[in-house]
Amino acid sequence: MSRMKKDTIEAKGIAVQVYTEDFESEYISLTDIARYKNPHEPKDVVKNWLRSRDTIEFLGLWETLHNPKFKGVEFDSFKQASGSNAFTLSPQRWIVNTDAIGIVSKSGRYGGTFAHPDIAMEFASWVSAEFKLYLIEDYKRLKADENSKLSFNWNLNREISKINYKIHTDAIKEYLMRDLTKEQLNYKYASEADILNVALFNKRAKEWREQNPNLKGNMRDYASLNELLVLANMESYNAVLITKGMKQKERMIELRTLARNQLFSIEKLNGRGLKELERLSER
Numbered sequence: 068m069s070r071m072k073k074d075t076i077e078a079k080g081i082a083v084q085v086y087t088e089d090f091e092s093e094y095i096s097l098t099d100i101a102r103y104k105n106p107h108e109p110k111d112v113v114k115n116w117l118r119s120r121d122t123i124e125f126l127g128l129w130e131t132l133h134n135p136k137f138k139g140v141e142f143d144s145f146k147q148a149s150g151s152n153a154f155t156l157s158p159q160r161w162i163v164n165t166d167a168i169g170i171v172s173k174s175g176r177y178g179g180t181f182a183h184p185d186i187a188m189e190f191a192s193w194v195s196a197e198f199k200l201y202l203i204e205d206y207k208r209l210k211a212d213e214n215s216k217l218s219f220n221w222n223l224n225r226e227i228s229k230i231n232y233k234i235h236t237d238a239i240k241e242y243l244m245r246d247l248t249k250e251q252l253n254y255k256y257a258s259e260a261d262i263l264n265v266a267l268f269n270k271r272a273k274e275w276r277e278q279n280p281n282l283k284g285n286m287r288d289y290a291s292l293n294e295l296l297v298l299a300n301m302e303s304y305n306a307v308l309i310t311k312g313m314k315q316k317e318r319m320i321e322l323r324t325l326a327r328n329q330l331f332s333i334e335k336l337n338g339r340g341l342k343e344l345e346r347l348s349e350r
Contacts, residue, residue: 076209078191078201079103085209086181094171095187097158098179100202104194113180114157116193120150125189126161129169133183138165262315263301266322267294267330297329 074085076095081103084096101109116122123146130137141164148154158172158180169183182190184206191199261271268275268286275286282289290298301322308318 074209076202076205078198078205081198083202084179084181085206092168093184094181095184095206096179097170097182097187097190100187100191100194100198103198110180112194113190114155116190117156117158117161118149118154119193120146122189122193123149123156126167126169126186129183129185130165130167134166134168136166137168141165258315259305262319262322263298263305266319267298267301267326293330297326300329301325 074087076083076085081099083099085093087093097113098109101112104112123142127137127139127142127146130142131139145156145161145165149156158170161167162170162172169186171181173179173181181187188199188203191202264270264272264275264286268290270278270286272285279286287295287298304325305318305322308321313321
């Protein structure tokens, strides 16, 4: 079952719905944009836009670039007929006949015609150049807010990872380092850190530095949110395995299995769990 995230942007006093399905494909309401031109019959505005040959050519090009299942033959028939006085086209007919993905039609109280941002902004430009500019500004505001939250989540997971790293190194010092010199101690720290690096990133810290000589910091600074979340769990788990006296080779196998399983599970969720936590925290 798909999950939907809804937002609203505003331009010239018109509220425009934005929704993201499964936190991947984002769509903006053409119906809401059309209300700026005709608040009583926005559907007619969308249909009039679809009658234009320029519109059909634009939609066809967009689908060709982004949709491998787009039906070119059906598109050609629409293109040839477009622009004539007798030509009419509804969003539903366009979607069904061409297998289009750039425009979607939703039923229900909050339904209507929605489109990919590229297409929605093209439609907004047709409705009103001024309206489009105001719409772009608030859409940019929405994206900035989302990026800010994403940055916060990344930094939060990075800090969690740092805390777990302290727990991890304390366990190494307590159970593995009792008879080692300071130099050996430092080497062992690096070795244990590299166990996690190899288990999660498939490379040691030295290998990453050699492959990325122009990047500052270390590979963990460039990790994704999902990777940082898994890394935090791995460091805690490795500390537990160390206290149990498990050999390094055996721990590597355990940690690699943990990393793969957790990354797979998180990717499968497509971030839905994190989004749900974020939603609950805003209540």
